[in-house]
Amino acid sequence: MVYGSGLWFASQSETALELYTNPLGGVVGIGIGLSGMIVVMGAVGQVAPADRRSTAFGFVTVAFSIGMFIMAPLYSI
Numbered sequence: 001m002v003y004g005s006g007l008w009f010a011s012q013s014e015t016a017l018e019l020y021t022n023p024l025g026g027v028v029g030i031g032i033g034l035s036g037m038i039v040v041m042g043a044v045g046q047v048a049p050a051d052r053r054s055t056a057f058g059f060v061t062v063a064f065s066i067g068m069f070i071m072a073p074l075y076s077i
Contacts, residue, residue, distance in 0.1 A: 003031025037064055
């Protein structure tokens with residue numbers, strides 16, 4: 001809901017300046033943050049054994065970071 005509302009408000013911008021200066025970009029970021037890594041961490045926390053849970057969380061964090069690092073240049077192509 002948060003992500004969708006941020007996108008809707010961004011779509012109402014009539015100029016590029018409005019889009020860039022609109023603080024609702026933060027709303028989109030919060031929406032993505034709430035729906036992305038948190039859901040995966042919850043799932044990993046349920047299936048990982050207690051003694052390996054912090055290692056599993058570390059791998060998930062690394063995977064998200066590498067994914068962002070690799071995908072950002074690919075989207076610009």
